[in-house]
Amino acid sequence: MNDIFETIKQVAFEIDNAIKTSDLGYSDSENSSGEDQLKLDVQSDIIIEKAFASVASVKALVSEEKEGVLELSQTGKYTVCYDPLDGSSLVDVNLSVGSIFGIYEGELEGKNLVASAYVVYGPRIELVIATRESAPKLYRVIGSEFRYISEIKMNEKGKLNASGGTQQNWCDYHKIFIDDLFQEGYRLRYSGGMVPDLHQIMLKGGGLFSYPATSDKPNGKLRQLFEVIPFALMYEQAGGQAINHKGLRLLELVPSHPHDTSPCFFGSNYEITALREAYGMKA
Ligand code: AHG
Numbered sequence: 001m002n003d004i005f006e007t008i009k010q011v012a013f014e015i016d017n018a019i020k021t022s023d024l025g026y027s028d029s030e031n032s033s034g035e036d037q038l039k040l041d042v043q044s045d046i047i048i049e050k051a052f053a054s055v056a057s058v059k060a061l062v063s064e065e066k067e068g069v070l071e072l073s074q075t076g077k078y079t080v081c082y083d084p085l086d087g088s089s090l091v092d093v094n095l096s097v098g099s100i101f102g103i104y105e106g107e108l109e110g111k112n113l114v115a116s117a118y119v120v121y122g123p124r125i126e127l128v129i130a131t132r133e134s135a136p137k138l139y140r141v142i143g144s145e146f147r148y149i150s151e152i153k154m155n156e157k158g159k160l161n162a163s164g165g166t167q168q169n170w171c172d173y174h175k176i177f178i179d180d181l182f183q184e185g186y187r188l189r190y191s192g193g194m195v196p197d198l199h200q201i202m203l204k205g206g207g208l209f210s211y212p213a214t215s216d217k218p219n220g221k222l223r224q225l226f227e228v229i230p231f232a233l234m235y236e237q238a239g240g241q242a243i244n245h246k247g248l249r250l251l252e253l254v255p256s257h258p259h260d261t262s263p264c265f266f267g268s269n270y271e272i273t274a275l276r277e278a279y280g281m282k283a
Pocket of ligand 1: 085086087088089090123140163165166192194195227
């Protein structure tokens with residue numbers, strides 16, 4: 001998979017350059033989830049598609065910005081599912097954004113995710129890579145290249161609470177659970193970009209990121225293949241947990257469509273145990 005990780009490093013530089021120099025307006029199209037596409041979303045998608053077209057181990061690509069699967073080669077082993085620029089609506093207010101990659105072998109479902117990676121475009125460019133075999137590894141651009149910094153390990157309990165979705169549409173037990181965390185001393189950290197929000201919680205030792213089922217979005221907002229499942233591997237390999245609203249590990253999700261979403265909760269062990277109790281889930 002090294003060729004895939006090297007390609008991700010290459011596209012990170014190109015997308016970072018596009019973020020810093022390109023037109024921030026809307027394109028004339030919508031993505032598969034019916035959202036208006038920014039020109040930057042489209043441009044980032046093209047950068048990734050072009051770069052992976054010649055990577056021998058890649059069989060197919062699935063983009064958050066496009067419908068369907070793009071077959072690349074009969075002999076490739078992996079399908080790369082990616083969100084080229086998550087949180088792109090934050091670029092115009094100059095907040096951090098990211099790219100997310102899930103590398104699957106076989107059918108596109110959680111158990112077949114073999115590795116994941118994400119890039120954070122912030123004051124610095126950082127890359128995190130997780131495999132089934134090791135803790136997530138953090139890399140940072142220093143000078144003109146990515147340098148390995150450290151492994152990421154979460155504590156048993158954190159201090160941060162990133163709670164997504166429209167509060168008006170939360171169910172009562174979710175409201176109570178989130179309030180209880182604040183009563184315990186947790187502090188709110190939520191930018192509206194899942195990449196920097198989840199990155200912050202992992203690097204600061206722990207806490208909870210939630211995007212629950214809401215009355216307007218009963219299946220949540222975040223997409224399983226491109227967002228939820230890749231980050232689930234990160235959190236589990238860092239010593240945390242990642243589950244849905246029914247207590248199922250997100251790494252066991254089986255999407256029936258590439259753009260299916262899921263309610264999702266990522267956290268360290270203490271917060272996920274508290275969530276299970278508050279939601280009445282079986283341990
Ligand atoms: P977008 O790419 O359309 O800006 O969406 C970002 C995603 C995700 O990154 C973030 O966690 C979530 O949407 C935030 O949604 P809410 O504003 O509904 O909390």
